[in-house]
Amino acid sequence: MMPGLVGLIAGVLILNAFAASFATSSVSCPKLRRMQLAKESVVLVDVRPASEFAIAHIQGAVNVPGGELGSAGLPRNKPVVVYCPAESCNSAETAAENLRGMGYSNAAVLQGGMAEWSRKGYPLVGPESPAQPKPKPxxxxxxxxxxxxxxxxxxxxxxxxxxxxxxxxxxxxxxxxxxxxxxxxxxxxxxxxxxxxxxxxxxxxxxxxxxxxxxxxxxxxxxxxxxxxxxxxxxxxx
Structure with a gap:
């Protein structure tokens, strides 16, 4: 194999490895739902505007629009899963990358966003959602x-x-x-x-x-x- 071609291939491999090291990890909707049902500790972050969050959001989510991530005070000792409306929306990935830059190494994106969550029939919360009675001892x-x-x-x-x-x-x-x-x-x-x-x-x-x-x-x-x-x-x- 020609030396130039070998060098080119090696360069591509190095670039791919470099990019992979910065790739944002993701969590599937079924996996997140299993974590919720198992009462696993996870912080679910909705990065949409507050007006959209109020209409409907994934059960258990907190609303932190992208520009407010730095002052949100999210816990660093728990997995953080970020989502936006759909797979085509890139604001969740941007938010997760920003969080990782702030030291949240466990930040991930919800695959398919809220749209996929809804398609799976998993619970959403909104103005019409009936209040669930709190369990009593x-x-x-x-x-x-x-x-x-x-x-x-x-x-x-x-x-x-x-x-x-x-x-x-x-x-x-x-x-x-x-x-x-x-x-x-x-x-x-x-x-x-x-x-x-x-x-x-x-x-x-x-x-x-x-x-x-x-x-x-x-x-x-x-x-x-x-x-x-x-x-x-x-x-x-x-």
Whole structure:
């Protein structure tokens, strides 16, 4: 092979590799929907104008028009998926490239945009969308809670600080403080009902809201730890 031709081929290969290193990654609509259903942590960004976003948008999306990306404060520790109306629209790819330039190495584009999402029959949100009632936690009287815990299939989750947990807690309880709960949900099994409690009803309600939002079946213990002790039931000390 002629030296000139070899050099030309090598140059093309280098250019292709260079371009590939800057190529914006993409996520298919089915993959994004699976991530949503699995409650995986992902930030979905709609870069259209606010007026278009208000008419309809993909469920779970936040509206950040392209020019506002730098001041949006998007989390850097989560995948970011950007979309615009359709495949032919290049504003999503431009936005993703800009995000990558800002250090968001996990920024990607939604393949086919909102049009493809709609064709798949996946949920959109708009003015006519009925408000979905928020799930509420169940309430288990202390006696029933004790029985359910003894039978298995239910986990007691103590959301107090670790030093309070160590001083005394429900037998077999797991401790994740309220302040850490959102970041440590991987330690809470989805297949079990969760009995959440704290020393304060307000903290219990906050923990319940976090768990419900993540898709857990949640029950609260009326009276919390105090109610348990008043019944004369045993505590475990760590």
């Amino acid at each position: 169940g309430r288990l009287p202390v006696e029933q809670a004790r029985e359910r815990l003894a039978q298995g299939g239910m986990l007691a989750l103590d959301v107090r600080p670790s030093e309070e947990f160590a001083a005394g807690h429900l037998p077999g309880a797991r401790n994740i403080s309220l302040e850490s709960l959102g970041a440590e949900l991987s330690g809470v099994p989805k297949e079990m009902d969760i009995l959440v409690y704290d020393r304060q009803a307000g903290r219990t309600r906050k923990a319940s809201a976090i768990l419900l939002e993540a898709g857990y079946r949640v029950f609260e213990l009326p009276g919390g730890l105090v109610g348990w002790v008043k019944k004369g039931y045993e505590l475990e000390v760590k």
